[in-house]
Amino acid sequence: MDGATVLHALNLAYELATLALTTLGLAIVFGLLGVMNMAHGEFVMIGAYSAVTVQAWGLPLVTAVPLAMGVCGVLGYAVERWLIRPLYARPFDTLLATWALAMLLRKLVEALFGRGYRNVESTLTQPVMVLGSPYPVYRLALIVLTLMVMAALFVWYRQSAAGLRVRAMTTNPVLAQALGIPTRRLASQAxxxxxxxxxxxGVLLAPLIRIEPGIGVDYLLDAFFVLVVGGLGTLGGLFGGVGIIGGAQAITSSIAGQTSGYAVVLMLSIVFLWLKPDGLFSRR
Known part of the structure; x- marks a missing residue:
């Protein structure tokens, strides 16, 4: 296998891992709860700015992980409790409410950090040799970590008692509640x-991207296209959507440019909405 082929394969794996990582949170919220969280990309942005913050404080990058997850956890609990919960039966209203939340979070970040681009330094930038081709070790670590997270999620969802309760809640919430499953608490936790x-x-991607207040929009759109193609509420849908959308975008962008890649992804999503509106692996 020549060096160019290895490099293209590694870049494709990196693109798919990035897409899976940024889609996973929306897949849980939209796929399991039916809530289209329009602020999903802004929570990715908060993670990236957590890395910017700890770098400004002179702390190791790893400390951004508890900071980002703590901030997002507190915000997520407050948003679900006082914004989303009263609107569960009104999906269009949840879309509008989270869209307003996204704009508010974006403006808050602009006020705190400004509109300019930020970069995060990482010590894992040195390349390593993979089948005779140099490749950044941080990207390799991100690919491996994403695979581990997806595998752990699959085992938890299919094998654990908590995963069984979640499947019951999403399949038939009324029956699950009648059986004593705390559906409201499970929804909040999800x-x-x-x-x-x-x-x-956002933290994991921070050393690899230019960080600015508007980055969340692209991640939201990509995640939405993945779920449209793959289907809602199943891990198979997540994997299938990531493979089709990520593969099509990466291959088209490498041949004809990034704009063409976005155009192909949009056309694929329209075709799936028209011919297979439930996606490839919908639970319905």
Whole structure:
């Protein structure tokens, strides 16, 4: 295998890992609860700015993980308790409410950090040799970590008692509540976990991206397209959507540019909404 092929394969794996990482939080909130959290990208942004903050304080980058997850967890609990919970039966209203929340969070970050770009330094920037080709070790670590997170989530969802309760809640919430499953508490926990995972993805991506208050929009759109294609409420849908959307975007962008990549992703999403509106692996 020549060096160019290895490099393209590693870049594709990195693009898919990034997409899976940033989609996971929205997949939990939208797929399990039916809440289209328009502020999902802003929670990714909060994670990235947590890395900027600890760097400004002179602390190791790893300390941004508890900071981001703590901030996102508190915000997520407050948002679910006082904004989302009264609107669960009104999905369009939750969309508008979280859209307003996204704009508010973006303006708060602009007020605190300004509109300019920020960068985060990492000590894991040195390349290592992979099948004879140099590749950044941080990207490799991100690919491995994403695989581990996805595998752990799959085992938890399919094998644990908590995963069984979540499946019961999403399949038939009325029956689950009648059987004594605390559906309201599970919904709250699922929302908080979803936004905390979004914040974690922002921290992990911070050394690899230019950070500014508007970065959340792209992550929200990509995650939404993944769920449209893959389907809601199943891990198979998440994997399938990431593979199709991420693969199509990465391959098209490498051949014809990033704008063409976005155009292909948009057309794929429209085709799926038209011909298969429940996605590839919907639980319905």
């Amino acid at each position: 929302f908080v976990i979803g936004v905390m995972l979004a914040g974690l993805s």
